[in-house]
Amino acid sequence: MSENEVKGVGVDLLAGGVMLAICAAFVITAWGYGIGTPARMGPGFFPFSFGLVGMGLALAIILRSFIAPSSLREAPQWRAACFVISGVVAFGLLIETVGLGPAVFVSTIISAYADREARLKGTVVLAIGLAAATWLVFVYLLGLSIPFIAGVR
């Protein structure tokens, strides 16, 4: 409980701030697209008006954060987040350079370590299995032209 309270200082302030920034970016860009008139709406009309509504809501969230205490919904899992994100990054870097098989293999092994109880042996077997299964479904059955190993047909 106490841990949450310490970490939770200004959670809504931060979240509201990010939301305000996102909506403001949409509003400012929309202005450049041309608002037009209600009868002849320009491309910016709709994002401009919804962006303004969003900014209003974000401000309300920020204001409320000064009155009501806010805390994170659940304890953040930094370790899991790092491994999962690295797994996806590895896939993105490898898929077009070394092919489907190695990309799936490496990304599976990395993302498996998001779980503290991951064991190398089981993970390797899983990674080989998934590499084979994704090739079977996406390349063999659905006919996508992704090489299993880049350069090898």
Place this chain on the structure above:
Amino acid sequence: MELLSSVAGGFAQAVSLTNLFYCFVGVSLGTLIGVLPGIGPMLGIALLLPVTFYLPPDAAIIMLAGIYYGGEYGGSITSILVNLPGSASSAVTCIDGYQMAKKGRAAVALYVTAVASFIAGTTGILLMTLFSPVIAEFALSFTSVDYFSVMLLGLLASSSVGRGSPLKSVGALVVGVLFGIVGTDVNTGIQRYAMGFPELITGISIVAIAMGLFGLPEVISGSGDGEERIKVGKVRLRDMLPTREEVRRSTMPVVRGTSLGSLLGALPGTGVTISAFLAYSIEKRVSRTPEIFGTGAIEGVAAPESANNAAAQTAFIPTLTLGIPGSATMALILGALMIHGIPPGPQFMTDHGDLFWALVASFWIGNLFLLVLNIPLVGIWIKLLEVPYRYLFPSIICLICVGVYSVSLNVFDVWLVLGIGVLGYAMRLTGFDAAPFLMGFILGPLMEENLRRALLLNRGDFSVFVTHPISLTCLIITVLLLLWPLIGRGLRRLRGSRAGASV
């Protein structure tokens, strides 16, 4: 007897070998996803979305729909056997279902659940068969003015009843709408918010949004949790038959649960989960022996499980007849239809009637499959409950990567899903619900289109929204919904002060 011939035509299309196969795959995967706690139909549908691009539209929608209603069957298995909600809508089944299991009546609870689900599901389909043509006919008279207001109501209704603070839910909805705008403006051809990325000219891919919002955050928070090994006992087929007394006690709860679920399923915002919770509390209230609830009352299993299955079927009515989804899952199915070039709305039934009736027919068939999967074959799912999550989560990540890449064979989509996944996890931590975001993303462009048309045809006069009766009704309900937290607080204060005065 046009209806009968339509239904017959639908069956003829649905029993083709391809469609039977995909219906079976859909309901089996749905049951699996339902059984596994923490993995909902949303993620299941998102993961399979890229695969459906390679299928004909009827097979694609039949399979995705099967995942959705199949999940309602599967969820209760976990609730009853391990006291964990397999899906949110079967959380309430834990209360009495698990108590029944502790008393050695797990098999009976599973049997009653499956049969109640089947009765409720078929009733929901029957209602869908009867009412959809009428509603679609009525909706053909909707103008863009009415559409805009109906969408606004649908979006706000479904975000205001969601988890957490309404302010954040509506906030997520608005940001979702803004993200939906990204891409080429259909009216002027101007590229909006593409930021120089050619990949964004056609908009942010719905696959990346769905997988990013519902896949990555789920895996991150799930795999950090650490797991407890689930141990489940054996369930024997011959133990499944309920006694005559148990059948008698479940009958009325099933009838009430089905009626409630059918009604709530078709309304925006209320859906499977709320139906199940309400059905349980109603059952407890009308019962002559409310004290047995929570100690393994069969009524407490039959009512919510029939309610959520009925709701799962009737949820398709507004989605398919009006093009207005009542929940994020339905919005994703609507998105899948649009990907296949089928515009949502009342024209769906007139222009793609064969697809509609094939889908309805596949629901009957799917429910029959589910009855078999959940009674004689229930043992398979119990086994699958024991699969450790440390194998499941990396598999999901792998499916997300390959799936999102397969859509256009572009690494950009992998980075996109990663970015949205990070945003989704931040939203999850700070209490912004992802469901309204997705609904806003899918409905946003449709709302813009209708708003633009409405104002163009009425020379920019905003008063048309209050002079059209359908639109006015929707707007009044929307305002009431928005003010409801305030009204409720006021009433409570009033009641409190009156109680204080009488003392």
